[in-house]
Amino acid sequence: MNRKLSPFWTLFILTGLNLFNYLDRYVMAAVLGPVKNHFNLSDGEAGRTTTTFMLGYFVTAPLFGFLGDRISRKWLVAAGIAIWSIGTLLTGMASTFFLFLSFRVLVGVGEASYATISPGVISDAFPAGKRNNALTIFYVAIPVGAALGYLLGGQVEARWGWRHAFIWAGVPGLVFALALLPFREQPRGQVDGISAAKPGLRDVLNLFRIPDYMLVVLGYTAYTFALGAFANWGPTFLSRVHGVDNAKATLFFSGVTAGAGLLGTFVGGFAATAWRRRNPAAYSLMLGFSTATAVPLAVAAFMTRDTTASMACLASAIFLLFLSTGPINTLIIESVPVNLRASGMAISIFMIHLFGDLWSTEIVGRLSDHWQSLRSAALILPGALAVAAVFWLGLAVKTRRACKTGAVPG
Secondary structure, rough: OOOEEEEHHHHHHHHHHHHHHHHHHHHHHHHHHHHHHHHHOOOHHHHHHHHHHHHHHHHHHHHHHHHHOOHHHHHHHHHHHHHHHHHHHOOOOOOOHHHHHHHHHHHHHHHHHHHHHHHHHHHHOOOHHHHHHHHHHHHHHHHHHHHHHHHHHHHHHHHHHHHHHHHHHHHHHHHHOOOOOOOOOOOOHHHHOOOOOOOHHHHHHHHOOOOHHHHHHHHHHHHHHHHHHHHHHHHHHHHHHHOHHHHHHHHHHHHHHHHHHHHHHHHHHHHHHHHOOOOEEEEEEHHHHHHHHHHHHHHHHHEEEEEEHHHHHHHHHHHHHHHOOHOOOOOOOHHHHHHHHHHHHHHHHHHHHHHHHHHHHHHHHHHHHHHHOOOHOHHHHHHHHHHHHHHHHHHHHHHHHHHHHHHOOO
């Protein structure tokens, strides 16, 4: 069988696989406390578990991006899924902290392949008017997968220990790794009526000279710095600062991420699509306004002494931050040439992790060690969100000016 998948089934399969992608990633956040205790780690060393994952993720993303614009994408996707699943399984079997970190690097390598290539495949299946909604559906897997990761990790750890959480998370990916291989790929650029030539290295480097692309990515970097540390330290914050049991804390984040995250992703994506019919800067305005509004809520969540108020503010901030999910990735895809979509995603991944959440989880951990206060350390995260809002609102202003003067954005 070598049929071409319909746009619907392309989106359905890739979204399902993306769910397992984020499930694997967020199991680590759910069991961070038990892993820290098992290996007798400081907060800074515990934060390194995310740093090493991100090393594997962002270092290899440019390679997969370059390959994704030149060779068969379905084989790269299948390889990525298999690698991250094997890495997750091995993480649950690690006998030393060094091996644990090594296997987290392997998970990052596998996820880099999938995350870099899949959005371009979807973009080649849907025309511009439907693309943001399609990518919004694809990225709904972030809150759902994260919620399942929190839920699976917290509940399995409470019953059988943290090792079993990684083993259970790794199995599904191995089962579904070959899902796309029987089908023909979507031709690059066909849906846009463009013949996509294979790019060279100079074409890839020229992405840094596209102003719209760089404003999106710089804002995304600050956003990711905050969100990465927030996701990893969230359950531990509730457990340590407010005395919430770890299993209950992970269950709360699972429910909030699934509910507020799912609703926020859908509302932000579909509302931005409708808004853009009237306002060409709608995507960047959605990013800027939602992130700026989340800043005071995040500050209140970390500062209040009331557990219920803290949890309510956390849930509200999560909802607002997920409004950005679809428009961020659509802006990345649409601000670069058709034949550089995988490379555009790859450079974005490289930037947001090298300068974003590669360090943020460990920085928060080390500040917590230094100040003897996780509450104080977490307050750097709303500041990073404010920086993201400035970049994105700047892009909105630039887009509106370009439309008024008749200039072509980017």
